[in-house]
Amino acid sequence: MENVxxxxxxxxxxxxxxxxxxxxxxxxxxVSRRSSTNNTQRLSSLLENSxxxxxxxxxxxxxxxxxxxxxxxxxxxxxxxxxSHVATSFKQPALTWDITAGxxxxxxxxxxxxxxxxxxxxxxxxxxxxxxxxKKYRASRKxxxxxxxxxxVAHLECEExxxxxxxxxxxxxxxYAIAKLAAHHLVRNYRESYGIFACSGILFNHESPRRGExxxxxxxxxxxxxxxxxxEVQKKSLDGFEYxxxxxxxxxxxxxxxxxxVPTFPKxxxxxxxxxxxxxxxxxxANAIVMMMHGETPDDYVVSTQETHTVREFLELAFAxxxxxxxxxxxxxxxxxxxxxxxxxxxxxxxxxxxxxEWSPETSFQELVKQMVDSDIEQAKKR
Ligand code: NDP
Ligand code: GDR
Numbered sequence: 001m002e003n004v005x006x007x008x009x010x011x012x013x014x015x016x017x018x019x020x021x022x023x024x025x026x027x028x029x030x031v032s033r034r035s036s037t038n039n040t041q042r043l044s045s046l047l048e049n050s051x052x053x054x055x056x057x058x059x060x061x062x063x064x065x066x067x068x069x070x071x072x073x074x075x076x077x078x079x080x081x082x083x084s085h086v087a088t089s090f091k092q093p094a095l096t097w098d099i100t101a102g103x104x105x106x107x108x109x110x111x112x113x114x115x116x117x118x119x120x121x122x123x124x125x126x127x128x129x130x131x132x133x134x135k136k137y138r139a140s141r142k143x144x145x146x147x148x149x150x151x152x153v154a155h156l157e158c159e160e161x162x163x164x165x166x167x168x169x170x171x172x173x174x175x176y177a178i179a180k181l182a183a184h185h186l187v188r189n190y191r192e193s194y195g196i197f198a199c200s201g202i203l204f205n206h207e208s209p210r211r212g213e214x215x216x217x218x219x220x221x222x223x224x225x226x227x228x229x230x231x232e233v234q235k236k237s238l239d240g241f242e243y244x245x246x247x248x249x250x251x252x253x254x255x256x257x258x259x260x261x262v263p264t265f266p267k268x269x270x271x272x273x274x275x276x277x278x279x280x281x282x283x284x285x286a287n288a289i290v291m292m293m294h295g296e297t298p299d300d301y302v303v304s305t306q307e308t309h310t311v312r313e314f315l316e317l318a319f320a321x322x323x324x325x326x327x328x329x330x331x332x333x334x335x336x337x338x339x340x341x342x343x344x345x346x347x348x349x350x351x352x353x354x355x356x357x358e359w360s361p362e363t364s365f366q367e368l369v370k371q372m373v374d375s376d377i378e379q380a381k382k383r
Pocket of ligand 1: 007008009010011012013014031032033035039057058059060079080081082083084085099123124125126202203204205206207212
């Protein structure tokens with residue numbers, strides 16, 4: 001049985017990836033950094049599996065990586081490890097750089113020196129595109145500026161090309177995205193210089209019930225689950241309990257009770273609701289990653305659903321599915337959650353992986369939202 005090494009196995013996508021690789025007949029060595037609290041919840045289905053082993057390791061420690069390669073002799077290494085929160089990268093840029101860029105370099109160097117035939121996957125990101133769009137978009141914008149004819153025509157063409165693909169130039173907008181871009185170039189450089197089988201998947205946003213609680217989709221669905229659970233608990237303890245949607249932007253106050261005496265629930269505080277993202281399901285994206293690593297030649301691929309939605313649309317669907325009505329009654333826009341620089345619009349053209357490797361996503365945006373809301377309502381009950 002072949003060993004494969006997964007850095008970042010405790011994370012959202014690393015956990016789905018580990019499950020999939022075991023299904024495919026591999027022994028998965030999941031690498032997890034030491035933590036003072038338990039961070040293996042996402043691996044609960046694997047911890048007792050004899051084809052899964054969780055070992056200690058950190059991508060910032062090059063000796064530790066070389067040692068893992070020497071001991072386990074993996075045929076494939078997946079680097080899912082990162083400081084992956086964009087807003088945090090503005091607050092902790094050096095740490096983000098060390099883990100997200102330096103970590104990738106450490107693994108590539110260990111492969112080059114210890115195990116050069118081992119295949120390598122790097123988790124690149126659509127954040128690397130930042131503010132940029134396809135070559136065609138930029139060309140038609142230029143055309144629009146000099147066009148003698150009706151400007152609307154040029155504008156229309158322009159909007160049609162507003163997407164990102166493998167040929168789109170990068171214009172990263174955060175320390176996270178810049179670190180990911182450095183890693184992305186290192187992968188290409190090691191592939192071309194040393195002939196290492198190294199692939200980068202330029203993955204657009206992918207979510208699931210296992211998504212970290214600070215990312216916007218999960219923050220929304222977790223709030224919904226907690227709020228619904230709170231109302232259920234209040235109904236049991238307060239006769240005739242009904243909640244009231246107050247103008248106060250901090251709380252939802254209860255109806256017919258003295259505010260000073262009854263419990264209240266903080267509204268959901270969010271930042272930019274107009275940002276557009278191409279959101280897919282992490283399970284579908286884990287599948288794309290495995291396909292890339294089993295291709296004939298190493299390459300870089302964009303992975304996306306080819307649909308884009310605003311944070312606002314996610315809110316509308318999630319609140320409607322939970323039966324709560326208009327999200328505007330529950331949400332407060334808070335400057336605290338705006339970023340020093342924003343990526344406004346992401347929409348991936350994933351034709352290359354669809355054509356070359358015959359990958360396509362199975363979960364729709366609507367289904368993804370429903371799955372996340374339902375899961376958080378269930379989980380809140382258990383809490
Ligand atoms: P998560 O934040 O859920 O997981 C990140 C993983 O990296 C965790 O297991 C974390 O461990 C681990 N990690 C962090 N620092 C270190 C370190 N120093 N050494 C070893 N492991 C470390 O991210 P996702 O699962 O969502 O994403 C997986 C990868 O894909 C990341 O690299 C991310 O940047 C990238 N990506 C994600 C996209 C998405 O939409 N989800 C899109 C494009 C790229 P711990 O549990 O200890 O925190
Ligand atoms: P993103 O994901 O930055 O795209 O990076 P995130 O869910 O954090 O933000 C998406 C958009 O929502 C806006 N937003 C908020 N975001 C957060 N986290 N919290 C809020 O309260 C909030 N309000 C509005 C953001 O401004 C942004 O526009 C994710 C990560 O998984 C990266 O690791 C990965 O590389 C990219 O996706 C592709």
